[in-house]
Amino acid sequence: MNCYEHTFIAKQDLPSSQTKTLVNKYEDIIKKNSGKVLKTEEWGLRNLSHIIKNNKKGFYFHIKFEGIGTTIKELEKAGNIDEMLIRYLTVKVKKHNLEENFFEKKDYLENR
């Protein structure tokens, strides 16, 4: 079993009720293909640094999991077909850092 990180960007016009179903869909794909989800992070709506396929903003999701080669094959196959996604990236890591979240929402931003 290897450690992987999967990040994907969903389109801005995704309704808020549908965010959970989208994440659950990809978690199910991992679980079905002999994988194991360790942690999921939501980075929220962010501005893209450059325009991708006429999109200026996107919802970021981040999944940390363990799996094998076929897990990623299925994951990327689903990512290519999905129309709601702008882009995805899977990265192999030696060790998971489950504590630190670089895109945590700060309190003063929420209170505004």
Place this chain on the structure above:
Amino acid sequence: MIKKRRKFNKKQKNSRYSKLSLFQKPDTNFFKPCPLSGKNAPILNYKNIKLLKRYISESGRILPSRITSVSLKKQKELSRSIKRARLLALL
């Protein structure tokens, strides 16, 4: 008048390059240690945007290691993580 003379003398002593000539080694050390390796080095990652932003120019190009004094091993890691961040439109 005396004060002015003192100031003039001080400047001569403190200036770094006063003794520098072609056949003399400079007193100052131009070597800077690598900021990304060592004990208390920050985590180099494609998610750590704050760190990566220090190593790109205003127009978004990767800075050469001769300017930032990053070691060769870390420069390879750095350029890889910057390219990953670009793909996700974080930089």
